Amino acid sequence: MSALTIIPAIDLKGGRCVRLRQGIASDETVYSDDPVQMAQSWEQQGAAWLHVVDLDGAFQGFPVHTALIEKITCAVRIPVEVGGGLRTDDQVEALLALGVARAVLGTRAWTSPETLARLVERFGERVAVGLDARNGRVSIKGWTETTGTDALALAARLHSLGIQTLIYTDIAQDGMLTGPNTKAIAALCDRVACRVIASGGVASAAHVAALAALGKPNLAGVIVGKALYEGKVSFTELQSAL
Numbered sequence: 001m002s003a004l005t006i007i008p009a010i011d012l013k014g015g016r017c018v019r020l021r022q023g024i025a026s027d028e029t030v031y032s033d034d035p036v037q038m039a040q041s042w043e044q045q046g047a048a049w050l051h052v053v054d055l056d057g058a059f060q061g062f063p064v065h066t067a068l069i070e071k072i073t074c075a076v077r078i079p080v081e082v083g084g085g086l087r088t089d090d091q092v093e094a095l096l097a098l099g100v101a102r103a104v105l106g107t108r109a110w111t112s113p114e115t116l117a118r119l120v121e122r123f124g125e126r127v128a129v130g131l132d133a134r135n136g137r138v139s140i141k142g143w144t145e146t147t148g149t150d151a152l153a154l155a156a157r158l159h160s161l162g163i164q165t166l167i168y169t170d171i172a173q174d175g176m177l178t179g180p181n182t183k184a185i186a187a188l189c190d191r192v193a194c195r196v197i198a199s200g201g202v203a204s205a206a207h208v209a210a211l212a213a214l215g216k217p218n219l220a221g222v223i224v225g226k227a228l229y230e231g232k233v234s235f236t237e238l239q240s241a242l
Helices: 035-045 055-060 066-075 090-096 107-112 113-126 153-159 184-189 207-212 235-240
Strands: 005-014 018-020 028-032 050-054 080-083 102-105 127-134 137-140 145-150 165-170 195-199 219-224
Touching: 005 055, 005 066, 005 235, 018 035, 028 107, 035 050, 035 066, 035 235, 050 066, 066 080, 066 090, 080 113, 080 127, 090 102, 090 113, 090 184, 102 113, 107 113, 107 127, 107 137, 107 153, 113 127, 113 153, 113 195, 127 153, 137 153, 145 153, 153 165, 153 184, 165 184, 165 219, 184 195, 184 207, 207 219, 207 235
Parallel strands: 005 050, 005 219, 050 080, 080 102, 102 127, 127 165, 165 195, 195 219
Antiparallel strands: 005 018, 018 028, 127 137, 137 145
């Protein structure tokens, strides 16, 4: 993944492509009954990566949409990163065996970060961590619990364990279309040397330009969901901002 890459998000719930506001399960909007077709559409528009979240898996604590994710990875030629409900080594291994480029761990990175070292040893950069924060504190279990752990402190520890990609989501911004938390993203990029992908709040080319303007060499990508699905901005417009 080179300099800032625009990464469309596909969030799976009940077999459909949805978006939630601030991660609230009951506050969902359905955008497509065919996530596979949606994935192909983003590839056709020029996406270099896709970000897929098994929301049901995140809430239930184990992967739910494995078969659908396999269909998505088989239907596109671009790499796909996937998170949601990955709590065991076997689950990570099974997901990567489907052809997923990168498995994204969230809750486990907080509950037992020391176990990530062995996953990194086995799978290298194919293991990433989703660092989800509310007011600077780590949230877990599909964002249903906020811990007392400082997100930047956990990021530093994960980097020391060999994690090469951190996906940072500011929950307060997610699905709100009000712009990314550039201050928090800049602070994270300064804290670690690994690759950082920003998520939450991007709704315009100006928002992407603001992230690029931070000038952080390790800020590798930005995940965009609701703004694309609601036609607030096109993929082409976001690309042009770079």
